[in-house]
Amino acid sequence: MKIGIIAHLKYPISKPFQGGLEAFTYDICQRLLARGHDVLLYACAASDPILNVRPILSEQDHNPIVSSEFTSRELCMEFVATHHAYVELMQQIDNDELDIIFNNSLNYVPIMMAALVSAPMVTVLHTPPIFELKNAIRQEQSYKKIKYISVSATNADNWKAYAPDCGVIPNGVDLEHWKYYPENNKEYVMWFGRIHPDKGLHLAIQAVKLAGKKMKIAGAISDEFYYREHIVPLFDESIEFVGHCDHNMLNELIGNAELSLITPCWEEPFGLVVAESLACGTPVAGIARGALPTLVCEKTGCLSMGNDIEDLAEKILLAAKLNRKDCRDRAEKYLDVEIMTDRYEELFEQLVENTNSVKLTSSEN
Numbered sequence: 001m002k003i004g005i006i007a008h009l010k011y012p013i014s015k016p017f018q019g020g021l022e023a024f025t026y027d028i029c030q031r032l033l034a035r036g037h038d039v040l041l042y043a044c045a046a047s048d049p050i051l052n053v054r055p056i057l058s059e060q061d062h063n064p065i066v067s068s069e070f071t072s073r074e075l076c077m078e079f080v081a082t083h084h085a086y087v088e089l090m091q092q093i094d095n096d097e098l099d100i101i102f103n104n105s106l107n108y109v110p111i112m113m114a115a116l117v118s119a120p121m122v123t124v125l126h127t128p129p130i131f132e133l134k135n136a137i138r139q140e141q142s143y144k145k146i147k148y149i150s151v152s153a154t155n156a157d158n159w160k161a162y163a164p165d166c167g168v169i170p171n172g173v174d175l176e177h178w179k180y181y182p183e184n185n186k187e188y189v190m191w192f193g194r195i196h197p198d199k200g201l202h203l204a205i206q207a208v209k210l211a212g213k214k215m216k217i218a219g220a221i222s223d224e225f226y227y228r229e230h231i232v233p234l235f236d237e238s239i240e241f242v243g244h245c246d247h248n249m250l251n252e253l254i255g256n257a258e259l260s261l262i263t264p265c266w267e268e269p270f271g272l273v274v275a276e277s278l279a280c281g282t283p284v285a286g287i288a289r290g291a292l293p294t295l296v297c298e299k300t301g302c303l304s305m306g307n308d309i310e311d312l313a314e315k316i317l318l319a320a321k322l323n324r325k326d327c328r329d330r331a332e333k334y335l336d337v338e339i340m341t342d343r344y345e346e347l348f349e350q351l352v353e354n355t356n357s358v359k360l361t362s363s364e365n
Contacts, residue, residue, distance in 0.1 A: 001348055004098040004119070005029055006089070006105045007043035008126075009057050009082050014048040016246050018220050019194045020272030021126055024171055025104050026051065031341040040096060042089055054096075057085045086110055094118050099352045102344075103146075108136035115143040120351045122344075125150045125166065128158050128267040128290075137162045147351060152291035155269035169347075171270045172340035173331070177247070178279035180328045181255030188214040188240075189316060190257035190282065192250060193273050195231065196222040200263030200287065200307075205234045207312035208261065213238075215261075216253055220244040255280040258320040262286035263312070271295065278331040285319035287312065295335075299326040 005025065011018040013025045025041075029051045033039050041047065045055035086109035093101065094117050103110045103123040111133065114121045123146050127133070140146055141163075148163040150156035156166045189211075191204045201217065208215040215238060221227045235241070245253065254260060260277035261284075268290030275295070277284055284301035286292055293303060300322060302315040 001099040001352060002038040002097065003032055003040070003100055003102055003348065004093060004096060005032075005039060005041045005043075005102045006086075006110055007041060007047070008104060008106050009044055009085060012044040012046035012048075013041065013051060013053075014046060016220075016244055016250075018222065020171070020270065021104065021106075023272055024126075027172075027174060027337050028102075028341060028344065031337065032345070035341070035345065040098070042093075056089050057081065082107065083109060087113070090114075090117065100348045102348070106130075106133070108132040111136040111140050111146065114140060114145045120355045121146045122347060122351065123148050124169075125155060125159055125163065126269055128155060128269060129162060134162050147347070149347070151270040152294060154291045154294055155267075158267060158269075167347075169340060169343045170334065171272055171275065172335050172337035173272065173275045173279050174337050175279055175332060178276060178331075179251050179255060180279070180281045182281060182324055184256050184258050184282070184324070186256045186258075188216050188257055189285075190216055190218070190254050190260045190277075191263075192218040192245075192254065192260070192276075193262075194222040195219050195227050197226050197230075198264065198266045198268075200265040202230050202234065203265070203287070203307055203309065203312065204261045204263045205231070205239060206309045207263075207316060209234075209236075209238065210309055210313035211316040213258075213316060215239050216257070217241045218243065218245045218250055218253055250276075251280060254282050257282055259283045259285050259316065259322075261316065262292060264289045264292060265307075266290065268292065274301075275331060275335040278327045278335065281324035281328045283319045283322035283324070283327055285312070285315045297330065299323065300330050 007013050007025050008021050011022055013022055017023040029041050039052055040054045041051045042054050042056045044057045045059045047053045086107050090113035098119040101119050101121040103121055148166040149169050150166050151171050153168050156168050159166050189208050193199050254277055260282050270291050284296050286303055288303035288305050302319040304312040304315050
């Protein structure tokens, strides 16, 4: 198949990843290429060239906002650059003679323009319902040109009013690439991910201190204002910020930790950090929001039911006692990237076959 993957333009699709969506796009693109498909990745110019990138946003135009203290002019410039990139893509995408379009953009333009292109489209809902996508999906329903997929049953249920036929394909991680640590060698709690208010690092630090544990933090600063005003004042000798790590360093940090602490402050649709932690054999403590309660079980995670710091501290102490083999087993059974790729590949083949059958019937008539 010839597959066109439309990426999110907030960050390049390259390592080290800014977040889970970039990792997902990289992994699925790489695996589809390895399986012999002809793949084009429509993404930022700075994305990894091994992914057969077709740049749709230049490095000059790529200037993501990294502070919640942004100006209206900065927001407008980012919006206009992204809007134009997707409009131009959708106007020209038929020239690439794709069999299917795999949309991971989080943007309304590919959805609104899907009816104007020849290839069928699969759109993955990587977020809870947001304003731009809700309106676009509601309007698109009359055309039925798009098959919607969510990364978790929890998120599919949240989208039910807008995409009632939304399917579910859970995300996965490369289990061969994430080394399993049957024993942790250090006594610390690991927190990793984008440093942004949505991820709740401020709650995590307070809970770790209350639990009397040491903590390591890894990740890119996605919101400089939040980091400067709400995170830095919490630092002391028990907290170590190691920055944005490459894969090998992150794997070692997670694998040697007693547990990973995952603290979503929004209805997180999946949370790839959960899969990565379990793949390393590292149990999870966290806040039961979004899909997190469906990704762990009582053998692999301990979750607080709210933003109660004392309760979260207790869950940290409990999670540290969980069996690491159970964590790896859960990752292998439910969170394998090859299983994820199999399901997308089967879906693409089915949609292409259906589209070709309709074209054949139309030509005969």
